[in-house]
Amino acid sequence: MSDKFELSPCRIGVHSHIVQCSIIRRRISWPTWPLFKAGGHFMRKLSTNIARLMAMRTSMTAPMDRSEPCRLQDVEPFGSNPGALKAKCHIPPQIARKPALVVILHGCTQTADGYDRGAGWSKLADEHGFILLFPEQQRANNPNLCFNWFSPADNKRDRGEALSIRQMIEAMIDTHGIDRSRIFVTGLSAGGAMTSILLASYPELFAGGAIIAGLPFGAASNVPQALEAMRAPGQSSGDQLGDRVRNASDHAGPWPRVSVWHGAADPTVNSSNADAILAQWLSVHALDGQPSATQNIAAHRHRIWNDATGRTVVEDYRIADMGHGTPLATTGEDACGTPMPHMLEAGISSTRRIAASWGLLAGRKATPQPKPADILKTETPNLPMRKGAKLEPLSAIQSSPTAANKSSVQEIIEDALRTARLMR
Numbered sequence: 364m365s366d367k368f369e370l371s372p373c374r375i376g377v378h379s380h381i382v383q384c385s386i387i388r389r390r391i392s393w394p395t396w397p398l399f400k401a402g403g404h405f406m407r408k409l410s411t412n413i414a415r416l417m418a419m420r421t422s423m424t425a426p427m428d429r430s431e432p433c434r435l436q437d438v439e440p441f442g443s444n445p446g447a448l449k450a451k452c453h454i455p456p457q458i459a460r461k462p463a464l465v466v467i468l469h470g471c472t473q474t475a476d477g478y479d480r481g482a483g484w485s486k487l488a489d490e491h492g493f494i495l496l497f498p499e500q501q502r503a504n505n506p507n508l509c510f511n512w513f514s515p516a517d518n519k520r521d522r523g524e525a526l527s528i529r530q531m532i533e534a535m536i537d538t539h540g541i542d543r544s545r546i547f548v549t550g551l552s553a554g555g556a557m558t559s560i561l562l563a564s565y566p567e568l569f570a571g572g573a574i575i576a577g578l579p580f581g582a583a584s585n586v587p588q589a590l591e592a593m594r595a596p597g598q599s600s601g602d603q604l605g606d607r608v609r610n611a612s613d614h615a616g617p618w619p620r621v622s623v624w625h626g627a628a629d630p631t632v633n634s635s636n637a638d639a640i641l642a643q644w645l646s647v648h649a650l651d652g653q654p655s656a657t658q659n660i661a662a663h664r665h666r667i668w669n670d671a672t673g674r675t676v677v678e679d680y681r682i683a684d685m686g687h688g689t690p691l692a693t694t695g696e697d698a699c700g701t702p703m704p705h706m707l708e709a710g711i712s713s714t715r716r717i718a719a720s721w722g723l724l725a726g727r728k729a730t731p732q733p734k735p736a737d738i739l740k741t742e743t744p745n746l747p748m749r750k751g752a753k754l755e756p757l758s759a760i761q762s763s764p765t766a767a768n769k770s771s772v773q774e775i776i777e778d779a780l781r782t783a784r785l786m787r
Contacts, residue, residue: 433476434485435497442530446511446523449499450531451475453485454539455492461542463493463723464535466528468550468557470576470705471509475499478551481706482689482714483699493545493723496535498528512556512578513589520564520612524557529565547721549573551689551705552632556582559640562619563608573622573717575689576632579639581607593632596639604639605646618647620676622720624713626685634681641679648676661710678720685709 438450465488469478475497479485488495500508510517510524517523535541548569550558555577562572563580579596581604583589621644625637645652645668654666655675662683667675682690688705692698692712699712718724 435476435479435495438496438531438534441534442527444527444530446517446525446527447501447504448524448527448531449475449501450534451497451499452535453479453488453495453497455489455494458492458494458539461540461545463545463547463721464496464532464539464541465493465718465721465723466496466498466532466546466548466561468498468510468548468554469500469508470550470552470554471505471507473508473551473705477703478554478706481700481703482691483701483712484714487699487714487718487724491718491723491725493718494535494539494541496531498524498531509553510550510557512553512560513583513586515584518557518560518584525560525564528557528561529568532568545570545721545723547571547573547723549575549717550577551575552577552687555632562621563611566608566612566614566618569619571620571622571721573624573713573720574640575624575713576626576629576687577640578632578636579604579607579643580611582636582639592636595633596636599639601642601646601652604643608643608647618644618676620674620678620720622678622680622717624680624682624690624717626682626687626690626707626709628684629687631687637679637681641677644677650677654679663709663711675720680711680713680716682709682711689713 435451435453438452441450465484467475467478467482467484469475479495479497484495498510500510502508504524505511512518514523517525519525521529532546536543536546546569548558548561549572550556552575555574558572558574559577559580559582562569578592582592582596621640623637623640625632625634627634642652648668648670650668650670655669657664657666659665660680664679664681664683666679668677670676680690685707688707689700690709690711690713691700691702691706692710692715693700693702693708697712697715699714700706702708715724
């Protein structure tokens with residue numbers, strides 16, 4: 364008997380929206396059934412994960428406010444472009460002689476223009492004279508417009524999409540005289556995961572990066588692992604996570620500073636991924652899990668880790684009660700950006716604070732760092748220390764089917780994802 368797919372309608376809630384979706388169901392012939400039975404817990408979660416991604420695509424695909432013209436322009440040519448990405452940029456009317464460059468990576472179903480409109484980066488660049496580069500995914504690469512952070516063809520140094528972005532940056536340096544010591548990168552969700560890839564793959568290129576609702580470098584090498592990593596980042600120690608970065612290039616330091624932003628109530632990419640990113644980069648910077656200082660900004664916890672010179676090299680913003688998205692402050696002195704799907708009002712502007720931490724806000728005070736007197740005597744969550752600490756299990760994939768059957772199970776999963784138009 365041949366295997367067949369069935370589509371079954373269901374209703375699930377995602378980000379407080381009720382959406383209509385379809386869960387992939389499959390009639391399984393006897394030779395295939397033992398693989399699913401062996402997969403047990405993991406396979407039962409497959410339908411839930413696929414439905415969640417389909418719902419996320421629906422909730423993120425909202426009409427864009429076109430009352431304001433697009434502020435970005437195309438960049439071409441910029442090299443061999445093995446990842447087949449587009450590139451856009453924003454050049455302010457007035458720029459410094461050796462301007463800084465910020466590379467900005469959108470999330471799934473988003474566009475470069477839409478993310479800029481939501482986050483407010485181009486307006487901030489106009490105020491302070493730095494240049495922006497927006498890599499943009501194409502549907503031919505990924506139907507959901509996600510950067511392919513889980514694909515070995517795209518998530519390593521000098522391969523695919525990672526190399527395309529590297530080529531874009533070099534073109535911007537050549538054309539606009541960018542200061543090579545002031546190149547930064549930030550991204551949301553899949554763009555946050557690609558930010559992790561770029562920081563690990565090209566650490567000599569970036570002075571700093573900000574990962575928003577993202578995942579650690581090396582979290583997945585295929586779609587099933589990606590789905591599982593979004594739920595829980597794994598069982599690796601801080602040093603094991605750090606080794607992934609150290610082994611990604613021949614670079615031996617200095618390392619980029621890293622800022623991590625995550626909604627504490629994120630239902631799409633579990634916030635334990637933020638802890639894994641912190642553990643990864645604390646290991647790279649040879650620091651342990653004890654923060655140098657902790658403070659509350661409104662209801663949001665901010666922690667910093669300083670190196671031996673007192674310079675902040677790792678920081679964490681955990682946004683209270685926020686779901687999956689980029690934190691915005693759209694009113695008050697620091698107002699920046701426009702709320703839209705996954706661009707979320709949180710009373711704190713990630714855009715301004717990230718730019719300030721990189722020293723880009725000329726004429727404005729940098730984001731104040733907590734002083735020792737500001738340290739809160741609150742219990743620090745169990746962040747992995749460098750030696751021997753463990754995180755949550757990496758992937759149920761590793762403990763379900765036998766090695767001989769993994770490829771068959773993966774083919775079934777990926778067939779289902781292609782049918783759902785969640786994978787090319």
